[in-house]
Amino acid sequence: MALTSSPAPVAFLGPAGTYTELAALLACPEQPHLHSQGSHPLVPYPTIIACLEAVATGQQEWAVVPVENSVEGGVSMTLDALWQLEGLQIYQALILPIRHALMGRAKALEQIEQVYSHPQALAQCQVWLGSHLPQATLIPTRSTTEELDRVQTQPMAAVIASERAAALYKLPILACPINDHPDNCTRFWVIGRSQPKADLASPGGSHTSLAFSLPENVPGALLKPLQVFAEQGLNMSRIESRPTKKSAGTYVFFVDLENAPDQPYLSPKVIAALEQIAETLKLLGSYPVHDLSKQGGIAFPN
Amino acid sequence: MALTSSPAPVAFLGPAGTYTELAALLACPEQPHLHSQGSHPLVPYPTIIACLEAVATGQQEWAVVPVENSVEGGVSMTLDALWQLEGLQIYQALILPIRHALMGRAKALEQIEQVYSHPQALAQCQVWLGSHLPQATLIPTRSTTEELDRVQTQPMAAVIASERAAALYKLPILACPINDHPDNCTRFWVIGRSQPKADLASPGGSHTSLAFSLPENVPGALLKPLQVFAEQGLNMSRIESRPTKKSAGTYVFFVDLENAPDQPYLSPKVIAALEQIAETLKLLGSYPVHDLSKQGGIAFPN
Known part of the structure; x- marks a missing residue:
């Protein structure tokens, strides 16, 4: 993704004032290791899927979408759209406190x-x-x-x-606040288009996300990929299953891994092992995580 | 659960006409291995949680709640309520085609x-x-x-x-039909109060459901319980993670297992192994599954 002289627009779930807009204001898609200056123009979309389609079709350069809330769990629409749409990749994760x-x-x-x-x-x-x-x-x-x-x-x-x-x-x-759990926070992903070699072109960072389906529903089928992660000492910070929608009882697994400290990408060895096991494997990117829930609150940009 | 002379009322997500009401009409809580005659009086509730609380507090004997749709995935409210409420147990699963x-x-x-x-x-x-x-x-x-x-x-x-x-x-x-996936079906659970020894008092059947949290978030933590299942030849027909709501990144795992053909309950050996591994373990019951999506349609009771 070439750096442009003026920041590219970011699609978000609108209208103005949503938590996703705040995440988009704080995101820094082109240089995810820096803290954002909030200078990207923002474009509201009515649904999460519309945001992601806008990027997949080249209408917008970036989208910011919610992935998971600490209380209510995964955002199904985001996971399903990332599995279905081609050519998308995660560039950054942002965790925001929710009040x-x-x-x-x-x-x-x-x-x-x-x-x-x-x-x-x-x-x-x-x-x-x-x-x-x-x-x-x-x-x-x-x-x-x-x-x-x-x-x-x-x-x-x-x-x-x-x-x-x-x-x-x-x-x-x-x-205010009226949320039942004071530690409520939501994780967002900054999504852009993937490069041909997704595992190399993503910015790299502390986490890697991937999704896979398995060829058969037999005892221990899910055990194999989890063994690959354990053998390599990779901690799974999250696993979530979603139906494939093809037939009942078949699932896509979404996994977030903590990369080894000196290794900002998933190693080719792990990728090769997963390719052997999975029916379909989708590498969603290796990226840094900015956790703004642990910094004593955030200054709200206007 | 003692058999009563007149069938006990069943709580369902109302008002009349929901798919849950249809599942409740077809369910047979007291004799889950028989096909229902639809003779249980049905009591509508405005939410899934209200249905389950009605059973937990003894206001109603049974509740029928949706657990998972083949397209849209798990029903978070049902899973979260079963983790939070005490003394509930699954007696039967029903799979209904959705048109x-x-x-x-x-x-x-x-x-x-x-x-x-x-x-x-x-x-x-x-x-x-x-x-x-x-x-x-x-x-x-x-x-x-x-x-x-x-x-x-x-x-x-x-x-x-x-x-x-x-x-x-x-x-x-x-x-009609207007669903995007023709094979759309939803799984429901018939829930009653549990007996002191949950693993023995449940009706037994082809499946066992359980939920557990893990004491630590380290590489391979989830691997241990899955290894227990694989070593015993138990197929996991489903795994779903939900946030514990205590702190971000900690999860409760909901697992459905296919029981061995000659074994309608989870063996005490497996339970003991899981108790060693889990922080909290909840046995949700062993029960039969009635799959009405594979019988060429169902006759709708009135």
């Missing part, structure tokens, strides 16, 4: 009849909502910010989104 | 402006919706049937639910 705020123009919590947000945000606040807003109907939306315009004029409606979203839309914050 | 129908009072597809359904159903029809209803806004609901009353009076709105739901609500079917 959910309830915002709207209600005079009191008792007045609120509907709460709008992304299903993951609703799920992450379910205990708080059950005890503070038992009367409210929870209405899932495609992003945390999709219904922010509605609450400008409807005081009986409220939205769960970031404090930054409240500031952007000039909405009063009614309660 | 989604679009229903409403629109005169033509072009007239439809909103499509309401459960997020999983919307996701399972995304390709069809993109090509046939590109103009429509997709609105997620808590169950496939939640907004069926709305479409009785709003011809610009449509719902994706089962053909049975259309019949129950006397709504015209506008298109």
Whole structure:
């Protein structure tokens, strides 16, 4: 990926004010080992798949997508799209702390009849909502910010989104933080197009991600790839299974590995061993991880 | 679980007409090896968690909950609730074929402006919706049937639910099947309260389900339990990871095992080996599986 003189645009799940937009502002796709200056122009898309397709088809250079939340788990849409679309690769991971705020123009919590947000945000606040807003109907939306315009004029409606979203839309914050788990954080990936030799062209870094399907469903089938990782001393920081969608009971496994300290890529030996075992193997990239959840909060860019 | 003279009520995700209700009608909690007569009274609940809490607290005897869809994957709410709630156990699994129908009072597809359904159903029809209803806004609901009353009076709105739901609500079917994958099926579990010795009191059958967390995140940690299964010749028909919600990067693993043909329970030897390895081990039950997706369709009870 050649460095361009002006930063290339980044696709994100919009509209403005989502956590993904914040991740995109903080990401530094072209030089993932530096901290971003937030100078990439951002382009909102209505869905995660649309963001990734925009990169796969060359419409945009980069996409920032959520991968996993510490409370609600993997983001299926991201994993499925990365398995299905060709030519995409991970350049960077960003971990953001998540602080959910309830915002709207209600005079009191008792007045609120509907709460709008992304299903993951609703799920992450379910205990708080059950005890503070038992009367409210929870209405899932495609992003945390999709219904922010509605609450400008409807005081009986409220939205769960970031404090930054409240500031952007000039909405009063009614309660914050309202997430049930204080350590809530979300991991995002910066995705770009892959080069012909994916394992060499990716930026390299502390982690490698890959996905594979297995040729047969027999005792110990999954054991083989995990043995390859263990024999090489590679720690699996995550494994997640998703249905292949071809037939029931067949899965794609998504694995994140911690690279050895002196080895920013997966070794050709491990790749060759996996190619022997897997039905289909997809190397998704080796990349650095910026964990902003452990730095005592982040300064919100505007 | 003592057999009662009149069948005990079954909690399901309502309102009437959901796929879960159909699974509950076909389930036979007290005698899981027989085919059900559909004679259990059914009690609708607004969420999966409410169904399982109703059984855990003794309010209802049984709950039927979705576990996994062949296209969209695991149902996080069910897995998380089974890990968190105490004293629940699986008595039976049912696999149902899923045929989604679009229903409403629109005169033509072009007239439809909103499509309401459960997020999983919307996701399972995304390709069809993109090509046939590109103009429509997709609105997620808590169950496939939640907004069926709305479409009785709003011809610009449509719902994706089962053909049975259309019949129950006397709504015209506008298109069917509209699921992108014809082999779409969903697995349900019949859940009851566990007995003190869970591994002995469960009905026994072809499969065993369990969940475990691991004490440390080191190379090969997950390898150990998988080696136990492989050494005993037990095929893992599924593995799924969910965050523990305690700290990022720590997981609970949900595993389904195929029992050996002559062994309807997990052997005490395997259980003892797992107890040595796991931080927390939860035996969720050994039970029979009724696969209704391979019987050339099912007769819909009313």
